[in-house]
Amino acid sequence: MSAEDQILAIGRQLAGNLPRSASPGERVDARLLQIVAGDPALRAALFRFTDVRPACTSVADLGQHLVTLLEDASPASRMGRAMLALARPRATRPLAALGAGGGVQRLAHRFIIGRSVDRALPALARSWDAGVAASVDLLGEASVSDEEAEAYVGRCAEALHALASGSASWPARPVLEADSLGPLPRANLSVKVTALTPEIRVEEPRRGIEDALERLRHLLRLGHRLGAHVHVDMETLDSRETVLGLVLEVLSEPEFRDGPSAGLVLQAYLRDSPAELDQILSWVDEHERRVPLTIRLVKGAYWDHEVIEARQHGWEPPVFTDRGECDRNFEGLTRTLVQAHPRVRLALGSHNLRSIAHGIACVRARGLQERDLELQVLRGLGDDLAHALARMGLRVRVYSPVGDLLEGMAYLVRRMLENTANDSFLAARSRGAPLEELLAAP
Amino acid sequence: MSDDFVNEQHLELRRADVRDALLAAGEALREALPQRVPILVGGDARHGQELVSVDPGLPARIVALAPSATEADVDAAVAAAAAGRSEWAERTPVERARVLRGAAALLRERRLELAALASYECAKPWAEADADVCEAIDFLEYYARRALELDRDGMLGQPPGERNTMRYLPRGMVAVIAPWNFPLAIPTGMVAGALAPGNAVILKPAPQAPACAHAVVSALLQAGVPAAALALLPGGDQPGAALVRHPGVEAIAFTGSAKAGSEIVRAAAETPTGASHVKRVVAEMGGKNCVIVDSDADLDEAVPAIVRSAFVYAGQKCSAAARVLAHEQVFDALASRLAGAVGTLRVGQAQELGVDVPPLIDAEAQQRVASYIERGAREGAVRAQVASHPGAGGGFFAPPTLLGELPAASPLLNEEIFGPVLTVEPVADIAAACDIVDGLPFGLTGGLFSRNPATVRHVVGRSPVGNLYVNREITGAMVGRQPFGGNRMSGTGAKAGGPDYLLEFCRARVVCENTTRHGLVV
Ligand SMILES: Cc1cc2nc3c(=O)[nH]c(=O)nc-3n(C[C@H](O)[C@H](O)[C@H](O)COP(=O)(O)OP(=O)(O)OC[C@H]3O[C@@H](n4cnc5c(N)ncnc54)[C@H](O)[C@@H]3O)c2cc1C
Numbered sequence: 001m002s003a004e005d006q007i008l009a010i011g012r013q014l015a016g017n018l019p020r021s022a023s024p025g026e027r028v029d030a031r032l033l034q035i036v037a038g039d040p041a042l043r044a045a046l047f048r049f050t051d052v053r054p055a056c057t058s059v060a061d062l063g064q065h066l067v068t069l070l071e072d073a074s075p076a077s078r079m080g081r082a083m084l085a086l087a088r089p090r091a092t093r094p095l096a097a098l099g100a101g102g103g104v105q106r107l108a109h110r111f112i113i114g115r116s117v118d119r120a121l122p123a124l125a126r127s128w129d130a131g132v133a134a135s136v137d138l139l140g141e142a143s144v145s146d147e148e149a150e151a152y153v154g155r156c157a158e159a160l161h162a163l164a165s166g167s168a169s170w171p172a173r174p175v176l177e178a179d180s181l182g183p184l185p186r187a188n189l190s191v192k193v194t195a196l197t198p199e200i201r202v203e204e205p206r207r208g209i210e211d212a213l214e215r216l217r218h219l220l221r222l223g224h225r226l227g228a229h230v231h232v233d234m235e236t237l238d239s240r241e242t243v244l245g246l247v248l249e250v251l252s253e254p255e256f257r258d259g260p261s262a263g264l265v266l267q268a269y270l271r272d273s274p275a276e277l278d279q280i281l282s283w284v285d286e287h288e289r290r291v292p293l294t295i296r297l298v299k300g301a302y303w304d305h306e307v308i309e310a311r312q313h314g315w316e317p318p319v320f321t322d323r324g325e326c327d328r329n330f331e332g333l334t335r336t337l338v339q340a341h342p343r344v345r346l347a348l349g350s351h352n353l354r355s356i357a358h359g360i361a362c363v364r365a366r367g368l369q370e371r372d373l374e375l376q377v378l379r380g381l382g383d384d385l386a387h388a389l390a391r392m393g394l395r396v397r398v399y400s401p402v403g404d405l406l407e408g409m410a411y412l413v414r415r416m417l418e419n420t421a422n423d424s425f426l427a428a429r430s431r432g433a434p435l436e437e438l439l440a441a442p
Numbered sequence: 443m444s445d446d447f448v449n450e451q452h453l454e455l456r457r458a459d460v461r462d463a464l465l466a467a468g469e470a471l472r473e474a475l476p477q478r479v480p481i482l483v484g485g486d487a488r489h490g491q492e493l494v495s496v497d498p499g500l501p502a503r504i505v506a507l508a509p510s511a512t513e514a515d516v517d518a519a520v521a522a523a524a525a526g527r528s529e530w531a532e533r534t535p536v537e538r539a540r541v542l543r544g545a546a547a548l549l550r551e552r553r554l555e556l557a558a559l560a561s562y563e564c565a566k567p568w569a570e571a572d573a574d575v576c577e578a579i580d581f582l583e584y585y586a587r588r589a590l591e592l593d594r595d596g597m598l599g600q601p602p603g604e605r606n607t608m609r610y611l612p613r614g615m616v617a618v619i620a621p622w623n624f625p626l627a628i629p630t631g632m633v634a635g636a637l638a639p640g641n642a643v644i645l646k647p648a649p650q651a652p653a654c655a656h657a658v659v660s661a662l663l664q665a666g667v668p669a670a671a672l673a674l675l676p677g678g679d680q681p682g683a684a685l686v687r688h689p690g691v692e693a694i695a696f697t698g699s700a701k702a703g704s705e706i707v708r709a710a711a712e713t714p715t716g717a718s719h720v721k722r723v724v725a726e727m728g729g730k731n732c733v734i735v736d737s738d739a740d741l742d743e744a745v746p747a748i749v750r751s752a753f754v755y756a757g758q759k760c761s762a763a764a765r766v767l768a769h770e771q772v773f774d775a776l777a778s779r780l781a782g783a784v785g786t787l788r789v790g791q792a793q794e795l796g797v798d799v800p801p802l803i804d805a806e807a808q809q810r811v812a813s814y815i816e817r818g819a820r821e822g823a824v825r826a827q828v829a830s831h832p833g834a835g836g837g838f839f840a841p842p843t844l845l846g847e848l849p850a851a852s853p854l855l856n857e858e859i860f861g862p863v864l865t866v867e868p869v870a871d872i873a874a875a876c877d878i879v880d881g882l883p884f885g886l887t888g889g890l891f892s893r894n895p896a897t898v899r900h901v902v903g904r905s906p907v908g909n910l911y912v913n914r915e916i917t918g919a920m921v922g923r924q925p926f927g928g929n930r931m932s933g934t935g936a937k938a939g940g941p942d943y944l945l946e947f948c949r950a951r952v953v954c955e956n957t958t959r960h961g962l963v964v
Contacts, residue, residue: 064894065738068895144782144786145779145785198782199786201796201798
């Protein structure tokens, strides 16, 4: 079988494991998302409404925002016009406000697992039972002061404690707890550097690095002590040099040679990501660590931001502007990373069946065990997929944000953007595009 | 030359190689200091060293030595221009535009070096220094194109038998009195705006920034502006005042304080006996710029944007944020987050990457800001302050400060400080905030953070300011995108970098010609 045929076969198998019919709730969601994706004005109004939702202090306030945002957008679709017709009259406005507000709440619930780690633990335990691991992310981005950064570290530390003690009694799940290189922690926390320091300066990465060093050390020490994995997320290009520099610098310290398990993120939408991977791999070669670095390969969550920022400054966008190029680069980086085994551990963060099937095929082609690949999805976007992957005996981890609505808004809006973007894999799938098309080489 | 205007791209400082090149340019420039800046009149250069411009971060470092122009120099410059300016005025608009764009190309070739010069002469942090060079280039490119557009026939009615034309002609002689805070961009903008329609220009730069002005003038002369049409008179208030009073000067372009601006308007209004014109004054003056934060604002975005608006370049921008008016529902959260954010600011030398707040321009500014802060601490409460730089070089540093609880009449709430000082106060609602803004004599920039389109419309309708920024920083206006200029005591005249600016330096002439002979249209 050719390599391409392998990929297709794996993809078909994956698709076969997905639930054939969505639950009624999911069907409504999918239908709504389709309408929203097809009405740009309504989409804009709903984004803005979602964005301002947590800042509204009363139903009246909520209703007032809803009606002005809808009026401003004057949506063309039937649903948009119906919403406006409901929101406009004073008598029905509270109803519209509560409906739309409730919609946001529902959406938030879909993407956010709980207000605190403690409250999320039962759901995390259920997933674990079903063969799905998690990485917890504490919502709230961009600390503007030292106090906020300290508070974030405090919350992270609490989360590590709660995860470590909460997961201790979970039943054994061998697929989730070891690969061929050794054991894998149950407790897994994703951390954002913009929350760790208020001093990220694009023109001087050292500033943010120096300010965040001690805070990250603190979390790594704790992770090591508790046997937890600490993963540092990647954000916009403005902070990449800070994030990468920080992670490599702190992990170079002798103190962390023996642990904890730690990781970083590579964004395949960046044109220069192959060079970035080279830099990471040469660092790996130069630094002896007992627990290999985990690299989470993703496409990147800030595509719109990067393009707009570059256009406003007249710069060449740092990201691919062609979907195919981005996906091909993702596959190229996957191959390099699979080749780099056992120097690094690889996790693929994607909901794209093609990208995932390609990764699995690469691992098999190289003769590695399937447990040497981790597949990661986002809560709310990849829940079905996670279970399908688990059923196939693969190791899968769900990125699970924790926090309240206010803290989660930026995250939520990014997910909505992704979910209603016309050219995303998920949109194509929910439109019902044929499997052959979905699995075709990019 | 019909290609559309696009802004010069700022350096992408998030790239290490770009930063390295900039730092290297800084070092090269530093080694070549001091520069010598002459008085340039009609092609003659006279050197001297009465005027000393220093590095505000290390005053022992001399950036430039220049002579100080006298009234005699002013007379000579006006006479030379009067004798020779027709050469420039008589060139075609296309030729003049080519020269201006040639000057832009020369500045573009020297971008890094010029940024370094602005950095050393005026303590501009790198990103700001680079933006200053880009804006200078933008003004040249934009006004060159605008002058060509003005030359095209407008929308006059043309019934049969009648030929109507309107032409914009230069006023004649324009004096430009420039500030130091955008040491390349503002002199370039005012000079280019006057040159584009064919005026002769005499530039009197700020005494703190002669070298930057010299760089601009050199580029223009090298690109082909005739020596008679552009003079450089470094110096202090004296040559400036003499220019304003001079009967040969027909228009004055000024950017600076409200006090100096009002004085210029007054002096220019006294038409000297024998004068053949009423002087036109274009003045950009100060502001007391308020940012309104509504209860539905996104504080994650508002806090960093306000801090940058207030403290970048140590608050020495006429557009800088001075006063935050926060809806009482979010006041506590906003004030404490602002305080925390101010606490993270780094004070230091402009040439050090990653410094947020550079030194002030000179000792006088340092004194002035210190006394405002002292008064603010007495009348209200210091909510946050960062100790100013401890360095031994005697730089003119000032501590970034956030003040609150000030009485309504406090000068801290009403006067332009032009330093790293921000105040924050609660308001009952947006209407109350608008009333406060309305009660100020200024009207330059303003900010609003709100996610309600109705509130945005309301504030847009009520705000007296010339430039209102919604949900973003309130500084950093771009040529051709955000034409810049204030209302009220903040300025008089058209907005810089906008479509009307050149008209300030023109007079219009309409010709109506009868094209019929005995009933026949010929
Ligand atoms: C567990 C997990 C952790 C994650 N952590 C991070 C993180 O730390 N940092 C981060 O940035 N993201 C992170 N992501 C988010 C991830 O980047 C997005 O979810 C992902 O990009 C969606 O890609 P996909 O493969 O699922 O979908 P696909 O539909 O295959 O790809 C969509 C992606 O393609 C890219 N794209 C969209 N339009 C274009 C275009 N016109 N040209 C080129 N490329 C385009 C964008 O990146 C877009 O998100 C994470 C995702 C997961 C699952």
